[in-house]
Every structure is written in structure tokens, then in C-alpha cells.
Amino acid sequence: MSEDQAHAVDDYLAEALGFSDPALEAALAANAEAGLPAIDVSPAQGKLLHLLARVAGARRILEIGTLGGYSTIWLARALPEGGRIVSLELEPEHAAVARENVARAGLSDRVEIRVGRALDSLAALEAEGAGPFDLVFVDADKPSNPDYLAAALRLSRPGTVLVFDNVVRRGRVVETDGADSSIVGSRAVLEALGREPRITATAIQTLGVKGWDGFALAIVGEG
Numbered sequence: 001m002s003e004d005q006a007h008a009v010d011d012y013l014a015e016a017l018g019f020s021d022p023a024l025e026a027a028l029a030a031n032a033e034a035g036l037p038a039i040d041v042s043p044a045q046g047k048l049l050h051l052l053a054r055v056a057g058a059r060r061i062l063e064i065g066t067l068g069g070y071s072t073i074w075l076a077r078a079l080p081e082g083g084r085i086v087s088l089e090l091e092p093e094h095a096a097v098a099r100e101n102v103a104r105a106g107l108s109d110r111v112e113i114r115v116g117r118a119l120d121s122l123a124a125l126e127a128e129g130a131g132p133f134d135l136v137f138v139d140a141d142k143p144s145n146p147d148y149l150a151a152a153l154r155l156s157r158p159g160t161v162l163v164f165d166n167v168v169r170r171g172r173v174v175e176t177d178g179a180d181s182s183i184v185g186s187r188a189v190l191e192a193l194g195r196e197p198r199i200t201a202t203a204i205q206t207l208g209v210k211g212w213d214g215f216a217l218a219i220v221g222e223g
């Protein structure tokens with residue numbers, strides 16, 4: 001299948017299954033207007049995150065990598081009354097756009113966006129006794145993924161769902177020369193997920209509007 005065909009299939013699925021609405025479209029338009037890179041999850045992936053959060057009955061969600069809040073909106077919409085999502089973002093400009101997008105979607109009451117290096121924000125969350133989170137979505141700087149896994153485990157409970165995005169990287173995840181730090185980070189987190197006795201994990205390749213990539217999905221068990 002060509003990438004054009006895959007793109008057309010994603011467009012068809014979006015129409016057939018309803019992957020968009022004015023608030024999501026406005027968020028993507030605001031991101032583009034502000035010059036943010038178009039590296040948000042695809043609409044189909046956003047809906048998958050939403051469904052995973054609902055299947056897990058998530059009340060507390062942690063997101064690492066906010067960008068303009070597109071995935072944040074999908075996840076926040078899955079929360080029940082009183083639920084909360086904390087989303088971590090390095091760039092103040094991204095966080096500012098995300099806060100506006102979240103407000104436009106009517107979700108500010110349940111979304112907290114923290115600005116700074118995610119590793120620092122994660123340490124602060126641990127120090128505050130935040131968590132355990134019910135679902136953790138990791139979608140930031142890929143070289144830090146093994147550290148994000150370690151922090152996510154400290155902020156988890158048995159049953160917590162973990163999702164790591166972009167682990168296939170157009171198939172380049174099989175490269176072993178260590179030349180690309182994002183591939184090194186993706187391989188390291190996949191292998192850590194496989195080794196960690198508390199974790200049951202899979203990874204699924206995806207093809208669609210964002211090209212060829214994939215995500216890892218895991219559940220935390222008893223320690």
C-alpha cells in the first residue's frame with residue numbers, strides 16, 4: 001500500500017467514524033497559525049487514546065509532551081466528572097497555545113499544563129506525592145523515553161496503562177548503529193518494557209496520515 005492510499009484510508013475512517021469536531025479543528029488551526037510543528041497525534045490516534053482512557057476508567061492522566069494540546073483534548077474528554085490530566089511541556093509558547101486550545105474546548109477545569117523539562121516536572125510531581133496516575137501518555141523527546149518510563153512507573157499503580165508514541169520511526173527502529181538518538185531512545189524503551197517484570201507490553205505499527213510509525217502499549221502489574 002502506498003502512503004497516498006494510507007492517507008486516503010485515514011481520511012475515510014475519520015469521516016466514517018467521526019474523528020473531528022470544531023474544537024479539535026480549531027486547535028489544529030491555532031497550532032498552525034502559531035507556527036507549531038504539525039507533530040500532534042493523528043485524529044485516529046487521538047480517538048484511540050480517548051478510548052484507551054475510557055476503557056481503563058482513567059480519572060488521573062499524565063501526558064508528557066503537550067505541543068498545542070491536541071492529544072490533551074482527546075484525553076481530557078475521556079475523563080469523568082472530577083477527573084484530571086496533567087500535561088508536561090518544555091516550550092512556554094507551545095503551552096500558551098495549548099492552554100487557549102483547551103479553554104476553547106471547554107476543558108480548562110480538568111487540564112493542568114506544567115512548563116519546564118519533563119524530567120524536572122516529573123520529579124516535582126513525585127515530590128508532591130502526585131499520582132498514582134491511571135494512564136500515562138509519553139510523546140516528547142524520544143531520547144528521554146527510558147527515563148520517562150522509570151518516572152512513569154514510580155507514578156503508577158497496578159493497572160496503570162502506559163502509551164509511548166513514535167516507536168517505529170518509519171521502520172528505522174531496527175537500526176542498531178546508534179547514530180540517531182531518537183532511535184536509540186525508542187529501542188531502549190521497547191527493550192526496557194520487555195525486560196521489566198511488572199510490565200506486559202506490545203507495540204503496534206501504524207500507517208496513515210502521519211506516515212509509517214507505531215506506538216507501544218503497556219499495563220503495569222504487581223511489583
Ligand code: SAM
Nearest residue numbers: 040041065067070071089090117118139140141
Ligand atoms: N502530544 C502532542 C499531541 O499529540 O498533540 C504532541 C507532542 S509533540 C510530538 C512533542 C512535544 O514535546 C513538543 O511540544 C516539545 O516541545 C515537547 N518536549 C520536547 N522535549 C521536552 C522535554 N524535555 N520536556 C517536556 N516537553 C518536551
